[in-house]
Amino acid sequence: DTEVTQTPKHLVMGMTNKKSLKCEQHMGHRAMYWYKQKAKKPPELMFVYSYEKLSINESVPSRFSPECPNSSLLNLHLHALQPEDSALYLCASSQDGRMRSNQPQHFGDGTRLSIL
Amino acid sequence: AQTVTQSQPEMSVQEAETVTLSCTYDTSESDYYLFWYKQPPSRQMILVIRQEAYKQQNATENRFSVNFQKAAKSFSLKISDSQLGDAAMYFCASSGAGSYQLTFGKGTKLSVIP
Numbered sequence: 576d577t578e579v580t581q582t583p584k585h586l587v588m589g590m591t592n593k594k595s596l597k598c599e600q601h602m603g604h605r606a607m608y609w610y611k612q613k614a615k616k617p618p619e620l621m622f623v624y625s626y627e628k629l630s631i632n633e634s635v636p637s638r639f640s641p642e643c644p645n646s647s648l649l650n651l652h653l654h655a656l657q658p659e660d661s662a663l664y665l666c667a668s669s670q671d672g673r674m675r676s677n678q679p680q681h682f683g684d685g686t687r688l689s690i691l
Numbered sequence: 692a693q694t695v696t697q698s699q700p701e702m703s704v705q706e707a708e709t710v711t712l713s714c715t716y717d718t719s720e721s722d723y724y725l726f727w728y729k730q731p732p733s734r735q736m737i738l739v740i741r742q743e744a745y746k747q748q749n750a751t752e753n754r755f756s757v758n759f760q761k762a763a764k765s766f767s768l769k770i771s772d773s774q775l776g777d778a779a780m781y782f783c784a785s786s787g788a789g790s791y792q793l794t795f796g797k798g799t800k801l802s803v804i805p
Contacts (some may be wrong), residue, residue: 617782619793682736
């Protein structure tokens with residue numbers, strides 16, 4: 576069982592829809608991440624939140640809007656997506672937002688997103 | 692800047708045998724960490740093993756061990772007594788100390804033959 580929970584597991588949406596992806600962890604971690612993963616490729620970092628503040632935005636288009644309402648919850652709001660945005664979206668968390676060997680990133684199962 | 696290279700897109704191993712997955716990296720950091728993650732078809736990225744670059748001793752986790760050659764910038768993963776559940780995509784990754792960024796290799800797809 577994963578300690579990082581992502582919902583929904585699958586999402587199909589049209590290009591004009593608005594939807595949100597949700598990620599939750601109860602490990603007391605203070606950094607949370609969004610990754611995009613295309614088929615047979617490694618994950619690509621999108622956003623990093625540290626102590627509920629956006630620390631990194633990897634030049635992600637504005638049609639993706641992250642939100643961190645509290646230290647346990649991370650959302651990704653989607654609007655006017657394009658077919659090329661179809662991918663697996665992974666959420667991860669780590670203890671204090673800094674990469675240290677004893678504090679690796681823990682990943683969720685991901686949300687499989689399909690844009691029609 | 693960091694780069695991670697996995698030169699084996701696919702590998703296969705007979706059940707109960709041993710297999711080694713290769714990974715080389717390049718980094719300008721003096722202090723960094725190396726990881727192997729496993730991603731089965733269930734999609735979750737699972738940490739298999741990690742190594743601090745300042746430690747000379749190779750990390751071991753049950754059937755999984757690494758061969759860390761710092762001078763050669765090599766970080767291979769050895770899986771002993773391979774099991775069907777080991778079939779997955781394996782990603783090698785690196786990160787500088789105090790960095791948010793995980794740099795992943797392109798992955799190696801491991802198949803386990805019964």
